[in-house]
Amino acid sequence: MKTPLKSSLHPLAALAGALLLTLSASAAAPAAAGPLAGRWALTLPNGAAGWLEVADRGGWLDGAILWGGGSVLPAAHVHVHDGVLTLTRVRDVERKDAAGKVVRRQQLTETVTARLEGDLLRGVRVVPRAGGAGVDRGDFTGRRIPSLPARPDLAKVKFGDPVALFNGRDLAGWRVKEDNLPNAWSVEQGVLVNRPPAHPPGKPGPRTANLRTDREFEDFNLKLEVNVPKGSNSGVYLRGIYEIQVQDSHGKPLDSHHMGAVYSRITPAVAAEKPAGEWQTLDITLVDRHATVVLNGRVIIDNQPLLGCTGGAMWSDEFRPGPLYLQGDHGPVSYRNIVLRPVTK
Numbered sequence: 001m002k003t004p005l006k007s008s009l010h011p012l013a014a015l016a017g018a019l020l021l022t023l024s025a026s027a028a029a030p031a032a033a034g035p036l037a038g039r040w041a042l043t044l045p046n047g048a049a050g051w052l053e054v055a056d057r058g059g060w061l062d063g064a065i066l067w068g069g070g071s072v073l074p075a076a077h078v079h080v081h082d083g084v085l086t087l088t089r090v091r092d093v094e095r096k097d098a099a100g101k102v103v104r105r106q107q108l109t110e111t112v113t114a115r116l117e118g119d120l121l122r123g124v125r126v127v128p129r130a131g132g133a134g135v136d137r138g139d140f141t142g143r144r145i146p147s148l149p150a151r152p153d154l155a156k157v158k159f160g161d162p163v164a165l166f167n168g169r170d171l172a173g174w175r176v177k178e179d180n181l182p183n184a185w186s187v188e189q190g191v192l193v194n195r196p197p198a199h200p201p202g203k204p205g206p207r208t209a210n211l212r213t214d215r216e217f218e219d220f221n222l223k224l225e226v227n228v229p230k231g232s233n234s235g236v237y238l239r240g241i242y243e244i245q246v247q248d249s250h251g252k253p254l255d256s257h258h259m260g261a262v263y264s265r266i267t268p269a270v271a272a273e274k275p276a277g278e279w280q281t282l283d284i285t286l287v288d289r290h291a292t293v294v295l296n297g298r299v300i301i302d303n304q305p306l307l308g309c310t311g312g313a314m315w316s317d318e319f320r321p322g323p324l325y326l327q328g329d330h331g332p333v334s335y336r337n338i339v340l341r342p343v344t345k
Helices: 009-027
Strands: 038-043 048-057 061-068 077-081 084-096 103-118 121-127 136-146 174-176 185-188 191-194 211-213 218-226 233-237 242-247 277-286 290-295 300-307 333-342
Touching: 009 077, 048 103, 048 136, 061 077, 061 084, 218 233, 242 277, 242 290
Parallel strands: none
Antiparallel strands: 038 048, 038 136, 048 061, 077 084, 084 103, 103 121, 121 136, 174 211, 185 191, 191 333, 218 277, 218 333, 233 242, 277 290, 290 300
């Protein structure tokens, strides 16, 4: 009778092999954001608008955040542990001497943490102060953004009668968006103009107010003409939340921060802007959270989905009716022939 064969593996070797298999399986498993995955409409301190995205991609968690103004920026790192989301962003800062000379460049890491309380995302953003003396803290809440619908068939969308938003004589139907800022808007020879105070090149000037319509709208088609002086910048906010960029960007590469873009979100497919100082036409359609932009007769954004609000939005709720507002705190600009046709349900 033959003795049964025994395993040639030492018990410790077998344990090591089992541990290696466990670690390999763990590494191959997809990252688990769980209920925190998705896009979130944020309400920031003082009611400002923000946006957050958390996504499982190939076993890794990715994230991006918009905090008030500026651009949507990617996270450096995202992880979820015990139901708490932690997201970090890193930015460079310059350390200067008394004469203003840069003597050192260093990095600041801001940290966003959040957890779900029922359907409400509740969190805090902490940013170290550049000099090292303490931190700035901002509490926020978030609501999940419903999934985007399919691209609308614009051929089947019905529009109502045209509404002239600017009468060419005065600011009737418009008001400043910020009551605490000086108003640089006026009407000159049938044109709506913004003329903020001049300031030295390379230095920011005093802020002046943005201008908004009294009326608020849902989905619509908007046509207007705009004239941007050399080096200037403005924007047209649809429903107060999505900025269509207005900028002197003629001759520059395609970018989500140039003329006709959905600011920091959608890059135009082609460059269609004219040189500074020339009148340009914008034909913009907003339907079911999708945008189409025709600049100077060329389609530069073709029925593309809007993932969330843009920097400077009045609020982050994409289903709330809102005004048209024109950015006036970035430089001189002129508008005319502003006509809107609302979508009829």
